Amino acid sequence: MPIPSRAELIDHLVRTRIAGDVATPRENNLSHFRKLANGDRRYWFGLELDDRWTDEQDVLAVMAERCGVVDDPRHRTGQDTIDPALTVDALDRMATVLRKAVEDRQRVLFATGHPGGLLDVHRRIAAAVRAAGCEIMVIPPGLRADEGYVFQFCDVAMLERGATLWHTHSPEPMAAILDGLARDGRALPDLVVADHGWAGCAGQRGIDAMGFADCNDPALFIAEAEGTLAVTVPLDDHVVDPRYYDPLTAYVIDAAGLTAQP
Missing domain, CATH: 3.40.50 (Rossmann fold)
Incomplete structure (x- = not known):
């Protein structure tokens, strides 16, 4: 298969919804952020987070920075994104x-x-x-x-x-x-x-x-x-x-x- 350039791959990711406007809704994202912050180990994935991530807004900030979800905490429903x-x-x-x-x-x-x-x-x-x-x-x-x-x-x-x-x-x-x-x-x-x-x-x-x-x-x-x-x-x-x-x-x-x- 031809090797895509960076620009071509970005276009492909958005077109196929691997990134960009993805299928996972905002409500689901925020629910999972909250469960992790509340100490639900099913969302810790084997990591030991202890009490370092007890604020849902801190989790949202990391996800906005590293994943590209919408960083506005007032955005509670609808579309979410991956950059x-x-x-x-x-x-x-x-x-x-x-x-x-x-x-x-x-x-x-x-x-x-x-x-x-x-x-x-x-x-x-x-x-x-x-x-x-x-x-x-x-x-x-x-x-x-x-x-x-x-x-x-x-x-x-x-x-x-x-x-x-x-x-x-x-x-x-x-x-x-x-x-x-x-x-x-x-x-x-x-x-x-x-x-x-x-x-x-x-x-x-x-x-x-x-x-x-x-x-x-x-x-x-x-x-x-x-x-x-x-x-x-x-x-x-x-x-x-x-x-x-x-x-x-x-x-x-x-x-x-x-x-x-x-």
Whole structure:
């Protein structure tokens, strides 16, 4: 696929609603910001935020700065946004981290709680990183979490329940992987590329981590602001056609100096 320029990618993100005027409504965003501030750990994504983020307005300020949601606290209903320029800026930062991982021949673990949208994004980046000489970590067999199985497909760890790839923001599958590696006496990953609770758990445990996150998922943006995560990429994480993510994936692979694989 042709590599889009920055301007072409921004136009594509807005046209497909990966960024710009996204599908997630303002009411949902503010509800999630409030729940995080009120200490609901389901919205902490495995991070330990303690009492540092108890004001919903502080959460909104971070999300406006790092994701591009509307910064006016009086805007309570209707449309909300992701700034596509911030998405591309984050992809550039992600590319820098990936380039260093290749230079250092790091062990890299890929995982997703959004297999319906982001599986192929992770798969294609993993394939490019592997081809450049990194070790893509193989997770221990037989791991269980959240009443399901943690398994790996196309170099990407996911949660499976009832023969179905499961959408989950839980940190427990990543905790199962890291605990399983330690139990087997194996080295932990040098870098985790994931999303949501999978990325949050890795970052909280001191592993270099990057994650994709939607505008109603403030925890990873806070984690980047605090330095717990290296990069958080703002985007709608489940648009109507997962092929819409292909130009984004091609862009970050090329920016990292990698070669796309079949």
